[in-house]
Amino acid sequence: MDLPLYLQMMSAYPYLQKILTARVYDVARETPLDLMPTLSRRLGNRILLKREDLQPVFSFKLRGAHNKIVQLSEEARRKGVIAASAGNHAQGVALSARTLGIKAVIVMPATTPAIKVDSVRALGAKAILHGDSYDDAYAHALELIEKHGYTFVHPFDDPDVIAGQGTIAMELLRQHPDPLEAVFVSVGGGGLIAGMAAYIKALRPDIRVIGVEPYDAPCMQQALEKQQRVILDQVGIFADGVAVRQAGEENYRLARDHVDEMLLVSTDEICAAIKDIFDDTRVMAEPAGALAIAGIKKYVEREGLKDACLAGVLSGANINFDRLRHVTERAELGEQREALFAATIPERPGSFRAFCKAIGKRGITEFNYRYGDTEQAHIFVGVQLSGGETERRTLLQDLRDKGYPIEDLSDNEVAKVHLRHMVGGHSARAGDEIVYRFEFPERPGALMNFLAHMGQDWNISLFHYRNHGAAYGRVLVGMQVPGQDKARLEEFLRALGYVHWEETDNPVYRLFLG
Structure with missing residues (x-):
């Protein structure tokens, strides 16, 4: 400005x-x-x-919704109002319309959590579930406006x-x-x-x-x-x-x-x-x-x-x-009261005790380990902090100075969302494995849609899913895809249409799962 x-x-x-x-x-x-x-x-x-x-x-949200609706003409009020929303704007429109005795229709994505759909209906509005996204719901609302003459109540651009x-x-x-x-x-x-x-x-x-x-x-x-x-x-x-x-x-x-x-x-x-x-x-x-x-x-x-x-x-x-x-x-992690990191220690008796001694008197919040080979052990560690980012940097540098290879994972999304909750490890049989992180629409059939697009050509070698109560589930998938199939894999991902990121080169995958 x-x-x-x-x-x-x-x-x-x-x-x-x-x-x-x-x-x-x-x-x-x-x-x-x-x-x-x-x-x-x-x-x-x-x-x-x-x-x-x-x-x-x-x-x-009800402030803006009501200020829009209350100023409508009598004719517009008789025809009713419509909105496309998956959340707070929907409830604001519904409450305002009920207060004014006006019909309200809310088009919501089919992925909208039931608690929000129920709230809109409890306020007297008609909730229509359509599509997977706000854009789908908005497009359907425009169709209904053409058909019924509703007034559209925009969530912000009005x-x-x-x-x-x-x-x-x-x-x-x-x-x-x-x-x-x-x-x-x-x-x-x-x-x-x-x-x-x-x-x-x-x-x-x-x-x-x-x-x-x-x-x-x-x-x-x-x-x-x-x-x-x-x-x-x-x-x-x-x-x-x-x-x-x-x-x-x-x-x-x-x-x-x-x-x-x-x-x-x-x-x-x-x-x-x-x-x-x-x-x-x-x-x-x-x-x-x-x-x-x-x-x-x-x-x-x-x-x-x-x-x-x-x-x-x-x-x-x-x-x-x-x-x-x-x-x-x-x-x-947001308060910088915890550090997550991966450390490599010798695979021999007493190594873990020596490593814990190197950490000092800090509380250990997490410790994950799976036997990998006879020479080295990779461990996933969570440590309590009281001095924020400065203490985190000091701790990790101190461990490196003592000879421990360290990978800071405090800002690594795969580590925070998936790895710390997974049981498993390396697989000698998972050749040609490629790993992707997905956001699946949180609805019945989302996984079957994924598998139907994928067909039977590639084996799923890793799968982890957590529901966070949002419109999308977070999924980590490993697939065994030979090099000559890479082009077909890209075609499959485009046809699937789910938001995704390749994580094959992520250090978390290399250390613990690859």
Whole structure:
């Protein structure tokens, strides 16, 4: 953002009136701005949390949905509204329509978790399951609009929706009129940050507005960097509430003028932020809802900030219970309280004891080993840390100085998601093995579809799957594919259409499974 302050204020004014006159409080409540005492003490700054998890649908989304729907003409109301959504926007549209006595149809991907489908139906809307992705659901919604004349309620790229979300900033500045360093906002399509940034820059241009996205779904960050909207080839699905391939057109325009910067955070950093929010509120935020806190922590560390006041929006708390297992596993890594690494030690009596002595008095959280040969043993180790990344680097270098070959796995996705939960090891019979990591649609028949495309030409030599309660399952597959079949393998993968990464050269595979 390069606009001078007075130009920021002027360009934001058209939205100021829309936000001040937005109709949201028929369904939404003014949420509190709470101090996070534990995190504030730890970071040496005053951290405030805007509690949108306390809305009736546990998310900010109903603000924008209602502000759009309440302004429809009588004729449009009679025909009803439609939305395409797998999550919080769907519930916001459903609640608003029920409050106004309007028919609502929500098209949701068939992969949507049952808890979200049930929530939409409980609010009185008709839920239609169609396709595997948001794009499929959106296309079907457009077909229904042609047929029935419904009004489409966009999840983010609509001025009335943007203005509804901007009421969060209106409340925040009224609740905290004192100096404020920055406001941190989660970003998917950009509706929330567009509305909040426009309001803040119209009245308090001195306050920095910072968007936060996952590393694997940076649609707004990429758009601002390239100065045009981009379509991402794929997006990560852990923070499903912001898994958007392209920022909205109006959202990008507003962000370009009023957002100071975008920060990207990892899955582990998001999980650590979920834990921070729980420690201070006893609320389990959804991954997208915790992005702002993850961004605050990263910003404080980068800037060396002390005694400043920072605010973040807890944008939602619609998390599936099944996902908590994954969050708790990754939170320690996100807080840099655990190191994962592979070590090679001599295969002889006393080696393990000597290795443990080299680690020192740190607690060992994990130790996996399988006999490989008579000369060397490869072990997978988890170690508790109290000094964060500095201690991790010091520990690993100390082990290397003592003669142990070490592979740092703390940022290795295969190690964190799969290997630490697998039983097995090397196989002398798995010749020509190629390993891929997949995201399978979480629905009956996904595995059979994989096998049907594959046929009977190649043997599956490794298979590991874990369900994290998301729309996609995470799968590690080894296949024995002769060299002359590589072209056919690529054709098979294209026809299959599942998101995948080859992991044959991953050091985790080479050390423990290959």
